[in-house]
Each structure stands twice: as C-alpha cells, then as structure tokens.
Amino acid sequence: MGGEGEDYIVEATGLSKQFMGFLAVQNVDLRVRRNSIHALIGPNGAGKTTTFNLLTKFLAPTTGTIRFNGEDITALEPAQVARKGMVRSFQISAVFPRMTVADNVRIALQRKLGTAYHFWRSARSLRVLDQRVEELLAAVGLSDDRDRHASELPYGRKRALELATTLALEPEMLLLDEPTSGLGHEDVDRMAELIGSVARQRTVLMVEHNLSVVARLADTITVLARGQVLCEGDYATVSEDPRVIDAYIGGVDA
Amino acid sequence: MTITPQLLFGQLLVGLINGSFYAMMSLGVAVIFGLLRIGNFVHGAQYMLGAFGAWFLLQLPTLFPGLGLPSLGYWWALAIVPLAVGAIGALTERFFIRKVYDLEHAYGLLLTIGLTMVLEGIFNARFGAAGMQYEVPALLKGGVNLGFMFLPVYRLWVIVAALVVCFGTWFLIERTKLGSYLRAATENPDIVRSFGINVPRLLMLTYGFGVGLAGLAGVMAAPIYQVSPQMGQNMVIVVFAVVVIGGMGSILGAVVSGLALGVIEGLTKVFYPQAASTAIFLIMAVVLIWRPAGLFGKDTAVHSGAEVVTARSESILENGRLWFVVLAAIGAAVPFFVYPVFAMKVLCLALFASAYNLIFGYVGLLAFGHAAFYGASAYVAAYAAAQWGLPPELSILSGIAVATALGALFGWLAIRRQGLYFAMITMALAQIVYFYILQAPWTHGEDGIQGVPRGKLFGLIDLNDTMAMYFFVLVVFLAGFAFVYRVVHSPFGQVLKSIRENEPRAISLGYSADRFKLIAFTLSAMLAGLAGGTNAIVFQIASLADVHFSTSADVLLMTLVGGVGTLLGPVVGAVIVATLQKELAFLGGWVLVIQGAIFILFVLFVRKGVVGAIEDFLSRRAVRRRNAEASAASPARAAKPGT
Numbered sequence: 001m002g003g004e005g006e007d008y009i010v011e012a013t014g015l016s017k018q019f020m021g022f023l024a025v026q027n028v029d030l031r032v033r034r035n036s037i038h039a040l041i042g043p044n045g046a047g048k049t050t051t052f053n054l055l056t057k058f059l060a061p062t063t064g065t066i067r068f069n070g071e072d073i074t075a076l077e078p079a080q081v082a083r084k085g086m087v088r089s090f091q092i093s094a095v096f097p098r099m100t101v102a103d104n105v106r107i108a109l110q111r112k113l114g115t116a117y118h119f120w121r122s123a124r125s126l127r128v129l130d131q132r133v134e135e136l137l138a139a140v141g142l143s144d145d146r147d148r149h150a151s152e153l154p155y156g157r158k159r160a161l162e163l164a165t166t167l168a169l170e171p172e173m174l175l176l177d178e179p180t181s182g183l184g185h186e187d188v189d190r191m192a193e194l195i196g197s198v199a200r201q202r203t204v205l206m207v208e209h210n211l212s213v214v215a216r217l218a219d220t221i222t223v224l225a226r227g228q229v230l231c232e233g234d235y236a237t238v239s240e241d242p243r244v245i246d247a248y249i250g251g252v253d254a
Numbered sequence: 255m256t257i258t259p260q261l262l263f264g265q266l267l268v269g270l271i272n273g274s275f276y277a278m279m280s281l282g283v284a285v286i287f288g289l290l291r292i293g294n295f296v297h298g299a300q301y302m303l304g305a306f307g308a309w310f311l312l313q314l315p316t317l318f319p320g321l322g323l324p325s326l327g328y329w330w331a332l333a334i335v336p337l338a339v340g341a342i343g344a345l346t347e348r349f350f351i352r353k354v355y356d357l358e359h360a361y362g363l364l365l366t367i368g369l370t371m372v373l374e375g376i377f378n379a380r381f382g383a384a385g386m387q388y389e390v391p392a393l394l395k396g397g398v399n400l401g402f403m404f405l406p407v408y409r410l411w412v413i414v415a416a417l418v419v420c421f422g423t424w425f426l427i428e429r430t431k432l433g434s435y436l437r438a439a440t441e442n443p444d445i446v447r448s449f450g451i452n453v454p455r456l457l458m459l460t461y462g463f464g465v466g467l468a469g470l471a472g473v474m475a476a477p478i479y480q481v482s483p484q485m486g487q488n489m490v491i492v493v494f495a496v497v498v499i500g501g502m503g504s505i506l507g508a509v510v511s512g513l514a515l516g517v518i519e520g521l522t523k524v525f526y527p528q529a530a531s532t533a534i535f536l537i538m539a540v541v542l543i544w545r546p547a548g549l550f551g552k553d554t555a556v557h558s559g560a561e562v563v564t565a566r567s568e569s570i571l572e573n574g575r576l577w578f579v580v581l582a583a584i585g586a587a588v589p590f591f592v593y594p595v596f597a598m599k600v601l602c603l604a605l606f607a608s609a610y611n612l613i614f615g616y617v618g619l620l621a622f623g624h625a626a627f628y629g630a631s632a633y634v635a636a637y638a639a640a641q642w643g644l645p646p647e648l649s650i651l652s653g654i655a656v657a658t659a660l661g662a663l664f665g666w667l668a669i670r671r672q673g674l675y676f677a678m679i680t681m682a683l684a685q686i687v688y689f690y691i692l693q694a695p696w697t698h699g700e701d702g703i704q705g706v707p708r709g710k711l712f713g714l715i716d717l718n719d720t721m722a723m724y725f726f727v728l729v730v731f732l733a734g735f736a737f738v739y740r741v742v743h744s745p746f747g748q749v750l751k752s753i754r755e756n757e758p759r760a761i762s763l764g765y766s767a768d769r770f771k772l773i774a775f776t777l778s779a780m781l782a783g784l785a786g787g788t789n790a791i792v793f794q795i796a797s798l799a800d801v802h803f804s805t806s807a808d809v810l811l812m813t814l815v816g817g818v819g820t821l822l823g824p825v826v827g828a829v830i831v832a833t834l835q836k837e838l839a840f841l842g843g844w845v846l847v848i849q850g851a852i853f854i855l856f857v858l859f860v861r862k863g864v865v866g867a868i869e870d871f872l873s874r875r876a877v878r879r880r881n882a883e884a885s886a887a888s889p890a891r892a893a894k895p896g897t
Contacts, residue, residue, distance in 0.1 A: 056762065058758070058761075058762075077766060078761050078762065079761045079764050079765055079766040079767070080764075080766070082761070082762055082763060082764035083764040087762060087763070087764070088762050089762075090758065090759065090762070094756055094758065094759040094762070095756070095759070096751070096752050096755040096756050096759065096760075097755060097756070098755055099751065099752065099755060103748070106748070107748060107749065107752045107760075107763065108763050110745055110748065110749070111763065111764050111765070113745070115745040115746075116745055116746060116749050116765065116770075117745075117746055117770075117773065118744060118745050118746055119740070119741045119744045119746035119747065119773070119777065120740060120741075120744065121744050121745055121746075122740070122743065122744065123743045123744055123745060123747065123748055125745060126745055126748065165763070169763060169764065
C-alpha cells in the first residue's frame with residue numbers, strides 16, 4: 001500500500017467509529033509522511049479528536065486498520081501504542097498535578113530504564129535521570145520551576161511541561177491535540193516555535209484551531225467535516241478549496 | 255441424592271421468593287446509585303428496619319403498655335412502615351448523605367457503611383442477635399395443593415406483590431414525567447439543575463423512595479424470614495452483586511437479574527447445594543470476564559481512582575527511615591508497659607491496615623474484601639501449623655502464598671471496573687471465600703481452627719514464650735512497614751502515583767495502568783496475608799470473624815481514622831481503633847454503634863484522618879514559610895497553597 005518513493009509513518013485506512021448509532025468518524029483514510037508536520041483541522045464536531053483517539057487506540061475503531069511504521073497496530077492497547085513510539089497529548093493540559101515539575105518529566109524518562117515494575121528498588125535509582133530532566137526542562141524554559149508542584153503552574157507553563165514530558169519519551173511521532181488552545185498571544189508564538197524545533201527530527205500530527213499556527217508550521221493539512229475527509233493538501237490548496245470555506249461557515253456547531 | 259419434584263419445585267419457589275426480594279432491593283439500590291451516585295450499603299439495614307417496623311406495630315401494646323395502643327397487624331404495617339422507613343431515609347439523606355455528593359464515590363460508600371454499623375448495632379444491642387417470629391396474616395394463611403407440591407398462599411402473594419411493585423416502579427421511571435426528570439438527572443444532574451428543578455428535593459425524595467422500597471421488602475419478608483438485626487447483612491452484599499451483574503443504570507436489568515438470580519440460586523440448592531450461597535457471586539465473576547459492563551448495563555463513565563489525600567512526600571511524617579527507627583524503639587519498649595498480647599493484636603492490625611492502605615491510599619482503589627486475604631491466610635497458616643505440624647515461619651508462608659494467589663485472581667477480576675464497582679466486586683468476591691470457609695470440612699465451621707501450636711521459630715526459638723512471640727511479631731510488622739514504604743518509594747511506586755494522578759496521561763506515556771494496579775493489589779493482598787497468618791499463630795486460632803465482612807470494614811475504619819494515603823496513618827488508626835475496642839468492651843453490643851459513629855464522624859468531618867490532619871497543619875506552615883521566602887526574594891510571585 002505504501003506509496004512508491006513516499007515514506008509514510010502512519011497509514012490509516014477506512015477508519016470509522018460509531019457511538020450508539022452515531023457515526024463520529026466515517027471511512028477516514030489518513031497518511032502521514034515521515035518527518036513532516038501534518039495538521040488536522042475542521043469545524044467543531046468534525047471528528048478530529050475522535051480520530052486522534054482512534055490512532056492512539058484510546059478508542060477502538062469500529063472498522064479500519066492502522067499501520068505504524070508498516071506494522072499493523074489496530075489490535076494494540078493504548079499503552080503499547082505509546083511504547084511503539086507514537087505518543088499523544090491531550091486537549092486539556094495533562095500533567096500530574098501533585099507531582100513536582102521535575103518528577104513529571106522523570107516519570108516519562110524512567111520508562112526507558114526498564115525498571116517501572118521494580119517495586120523493591122529505591123526511587124533514588126531514578127536520580128541517574130536528573131541530568132536529562134534538566135536538559136528537557138531547559139528546552140521548554142521550566143528550569144526555575146523544577147521543584148514546584150505542576151498544579152501551581154500557570155496554564156501556558158503546564159502545556160510546556162506537557163510537551164517536555166512527551167519529548168522525554170523521544171517518540172518518533174507526536175500527536176498534539178490543540179497544543180495552543182487556551183494560550184495567550186506570546187505563549188502561542190513560543191509554543192509554535194517549540195513545535196517547529198521539535199519536528200526537525202520527528203513527525204508531528206496535530207489538531208489545531210489556530211489557522212495562523214497551521215499556516216506557519218504544517219506541511220500537509222487534512223480537513224475533516226462531519227467525520228469525513230473533505231480535502232487534503234498544503235495550506236494554499238486547502239484554504240482556497242470552496243468546500244472548506246463552506247464547511248467552516250455552514251457547519252459551525254453542526 | 256435423587257431429585258424429587260417436591261424438592262425441585264420447592265426450591266424453585268424459594269428461589270422465586272428470594273428473587274422477588276433481590277429484585278425489589280436491587281431496584282432501590284439501582285435507582286439510588288443511578289441518581290445520587292451513592293452505593294447505598296445501608297440498604298440492608300433499612301430492609302431490616304422495615305421488618306422490625308412491622309414487628310413493632312404488632313407489639314405496640316407490649317412495648318408501650320400505659321398508652322392503650324392497639325396492636326397493628328400486617329396490613330397496617332404494609333401501609334405505614336414503607337412510608338415511615340422512607341421518611342427516615344429522606345431525613346438520612348438530608349442530614350448525612352447530602353454532605354458527600356461532591357466527594358469521591360468512596361466516601362458515599364464509607365458513610366453508608368457507618369450508618370449500617372450504627373443501625374444494626376443499635377438493634378443488636380437492644381434486641382440481641384436472636385430472630386423474632388412474625389405471624390403470617392390470617393387472610394394469607396394456608397396454601398394451595400398443586401398436586402406435586404404445596405404452595406403457601408403468603409409466598410404466592412409475595413411474588414405477585416413484588417412483581418407489581420417492580421413493574422410499578424419501572425412504569426413510574428420510564429413512562430411518567432417525574433420519571434423523565436429522574437432519568438435526565440441520572441444522565442446528567444448538572445443539566446437538570448440548570449432546568450430550575452429543585453434538584454436537592456428531587457434527590458431527597460428519590461433516596462426516600464428507594465429506602466421506602468427496602469422498608470416494604472422488609473415488611474414482606476417479616477413473616478418468611480426471622481426478624482433479626484443481621485437479616486440485611488448478607489442481603490445487601492448479594493444485592494450489590496446482583497446490581498453488578500445486571501449492570502448499573504438499568505432498572506429493568508436490576509429487576510430481571512434479581513428474579514433470575516434468585517431462581518438460579520434456588521436451583522443450585524437442588525443440584526449442588528454446597529455452592530448455593532456462592533452461586534450469585536460466582537456468576538458475577540463470570541459476567542465480569544465476559545461482559546464487564548453487566549448484562550443490561552451501559553458502560554457508564556465512572557472512571558478515575560478515588561481522590562484520596564496523600565501527604566507531601568517531603569513531609570517529616572513521610573520519612574520512612576526516621577519512623578522505622580522510632581517505631582522499632584517504641585515497639586521494643588511497649589511490652590514492658592502494655593499487656594504484650596494486646597500489643598501483638600495492635601501490631602497485626604497495624605500491618606493489615608498498612609497493607610490495605612497500599613491499595614486504597616496509594617492506588618486510590620476502594621477495595622472492600624481484604625478480610626478474604628487476611629482470613630484465608632489465617633486459616634491456611636492455622637491448618638498448616640495444627641494439622642501438618644509445620645513450624646510457624648512455614649505456616650505463615652503457606653498462608654501468604656494462598657493470600658497472594660487469591661489477590662492476583664480477585665485483582666484480575668475486579669480491576670476491569672473502577673470506583674464504586676470495584677468496591678462492590680471485591681466485596682462480593684470476598685463473600686465467596688467467607689462461604690467457602692464456613693462450609694468446608696477442614697475449617698470446622700463456626701468453631702474455627704483452635705489450639706494452633708505456636709511452635710518453634712526456625713526450630714530454635716520457642717514462641718510459647720510471650721516475649722519471644724512479641725518480638726517476632728514486632729519484626730514481622732517492621733518488615734511489612736518497611737516493605738510498604740519501599741514499594742511506595744520505588745520506580746514502581748512513582749508510576750503508581752502518576753496513574754492515580756492522571757491515568758490517561760500515564761497510559762499515553764506507555765504505562766499499562768491496569769497491570770500496575772494488579773501488581774499493587776496483589777502485593778497488598780500478600781501483606782494482608784502476612785498479617786492474617788501471623789495473627790493466627792499469635793492467638794492460636796483462625797475463626798470466622800477473620801474472614802467476615804466486618805473485618806474488611808474494620809481495616810477500612812482504621813485506615814480512615816489514621817489517615818488514608820499517609821505512611822503512619824494505618825498504624826495510628828490501628829492503635830486508636832484497637833484501644834477503643836478494648837476499653838469500651840464493657841459496653842457490649844454498643845461498641846459497634848460507637849464504631850459506626852466514628853466512621854460517620856471521620857467521613858463527614860475528618861476525612862484526612864488524624865495523621866492527615868497533622869500533616870495538613872505542617873503543610874500549611876511549610877507553604878507559609880515558603881511564601882514568605884518567595885516574597886522576600888521576588889515580591890511578584892507567591893506560590894498558591896499546595897494540597
């Protein structure tokens with residue numbers, strides 16, 4: 001199936017999800033090119049987040065198959081998908097609120113140590129990760145907040161912490177669910193810059209409402225409406241497609 | 255054994271009768287859970303209240319001799335008692351249940367457990383455990399000879415009346431306007447609130463209605479079963495299992511499952527009597543494997559672990575190394591001031607509570623069947639020492655092995671569901687162990703295994719010496735305490751913490767949350783087994799009380815009183831509860847009432863427990879100090895108070 005000469009990291013074919021008779025996602029084909037930034041946009045209720053949940057197996061698709069790096073992952077558990085190297089973020093900031101900022105990142109790093117199940121070992125054994133924790137926190141500008149509880153951070157900083165935690169896993173592919181939603185103007189710029197720099201070595205698939213961020217970052221854009229793919233292409237192509245304009249104007253809150 | 259038609263139809267009838275009661279009771283529990291999100295454990299005691307209400311009305315002239323009151327019979331009871339019990343229910347909602355709506359489901363269950371202890375305790379202390387007879391009303395006396403069997407009219411009446419009540423309730427909820435509000439409120443209470451409907455009153459009436467159903471069932475049960483304070487105890491656990499099987503959020507599911515399970519239970523009595531009392535719980539286990547949401551259930555989103563309080567890890571109260579030394583020192587001094595036998599009891603309980611805290615406090619799962627692990631281990635250890643002549647250390651190890659295996663199995667079944675379901679499932683699974691031990695020949699039923707030899711530890715140290723025994727128990731306790739601390743502060747413990755804090759996020763980082771929970775549950779069961787086995791050797795007996803549901807409630811009480819999710823809480827709680835039980839023993843049956851009252855007080859006012867309250871104080875002080883420092887350094891940024 002893989003296109004000739006094209007290297008796709010994710011290939012989803014015929015994805016559908018039905019919730020008690022309601023088709024939230026309908027026969028969606030989605031291919032994400034390796035080392036690209038791919039944006040998923042569309043009006044409210046278009047099925048963007050559902051697609052995300054399907055790809056990461058947080059929801060089981062009603063029909064369809066998902067391949068990651070050529071391997072069929074349709075039957076895997078969500079945690080297994082994450083271990084394969086496809087890691088997601090959430091629409092609402094997802095930190096561990098009553099753990100320190102450093103511990104938030106360390107939790108992600110510790111998986112690679114292979115001691116996650118070692119209940120007989122001291123947590124001090126995790127101190128070997130401290131240096132990497134520092135690097136990651138520095139990369140998102142959170143070094144000074146290291147010892148604060150994540151719950152004490154302002155919203156924009158939480159999102160940065162979340163990104164640092166995700167990056168700690170060194171995933172081949174990141175799925176970001178509205179990474180700039182709820183952020184102030186300055187924070188949006190900073191986050192966009194961060195995503196851009198992160199994507200140099202990896203693939204990013206993101207759901208994003210802020211079209212200027214999409215225009216600035218995305219190599220490919222897929223527009224969803226009413227659970228189906230409306231069109232796909234780069235920003236110029238998509239923004240001129242009359243169906244897209246129609247979907248956005250006619251389909252708000254549909 | 256030959257199966258005669260008389261036996262078959264007789265048991266079928268008994269099954270239908272029981273099923274009628276299960277259906278009426280499950281209906282009430284399902285309605286209350288659906289709307290209030292409260293696991294109404296006190297439903298069994300409210301049913302008992304109904305039966306006693308009928309009995310009271312009959313005894314009015316004897317109870318209040320001077321007043322010249324008439325003796326009111328069955329039909330009066332049928333009219334008055336459900337209303338009275340329902341009114342008591344509504345008041346209970348108003349003054350107790352209402353206070354915990356905004357808290358985790360766990361607290362609703364804990365509160366109703368406290369209420370159950372108080373109610374059953376009062377009746378137990380006042381009327382004793384023996385049952386009272388209640389005459390079948392004259393109109394319904396006699397029976398019909400069907401040729402193959404004799405059908406008592408009263409039983410026929412119960413079945414018909416129960417069906418009418420169940421159908422009526424179903425109609426009320428599914429087909430009337432009031433019902434549509436109720437259902438809407440079940441689906442989304444917030445939206446109904448925004449309709450301008452008086453939701454508090456709706457909730458109060460719903461609770462009163464559900465409780466009234468229990469009262470009605472109680473009146474109808476009075477002429478069939480003995481009227482006794484304990485009559486609701488096993489009933490409520492069966493009903494919880496029925497609701498798990500039927501699936502929450504389904505009225506019809508509760509009714510159909512209740513009836514069907516009663517019949518299946520009756521048939522089991524015919525074909526395989528040994529399994530009759532566990533049939534429903536075993537079916538529940540199978541349903542959980544096959545259809546975790548229940549037969550008729552929609553998968554309601556009752557996710558996330560209990561939001562129980564945990565201390566700051568940097569607090570001095572959480573410093574395991576320090577407290578290990580302190581506890582060892584106190585433990586070494588104690589037998590010279592306190593009666594060592596009592597001190598050993600406390601140590602066993604403290605270990606048990608620490609084990610329990612591992613799953614409830616640190617994973618946030620409200621397990622409610624830890625007596626199964628504690629008791630099973632006690633029985634196995636006692637048997638190994640008494641019958642096989644194993645030395646104490648090997649006896650205890652045998653007990654631990656069984657507790658661990660049970661823990662892995664029960665955990666594997668229960669972790670499919672979360673929140674309140676998890677509590678109900680572990681409770682039901684523990685009942686299987688209880689009934690098994692009650693019936694198995696090797697456990698000697700009501701007598702238990704007595705005269706267990708303490709033996710020689712490693713063939714060297716004679717544990718019949720009280721001091722030797724004491725220090726052995728102290729070492730066991732300290733080892734268990736250190737083990738819990740190590741688990742909590744290990745790489746594994748870190749992941750557990752992240753799962754409790756934000757499960758989807760932990761999964762998205764690649765951690766299979768359920769596997770971590772299962773391991774934690776198994777470790778908790780293992781330590782509970784260590785406590786139970788040691789207890790059996792110390793007191794030279796394994797008894798039914800060790801596996802009884804009340805032991806599960808006790809360990810929960812100790813953990814709650816001391817402080818859920820704190821290092822020292824379970825130890826402090828064990829000391830407090832054991833001391834109270836000892837000092838108040840002269841009160842007899844009233845001790846249960848006092849324990850229940852403590853339960854209620856802590857759930858309503860001191861949810862963090864004694865240690866948690868101290869920790870709160872220290873934590874506030876630490877935050878104040880940090881803020882002072884922060885504002886001295888940079889006046890702009892002051893940290894918000896941490897939790």
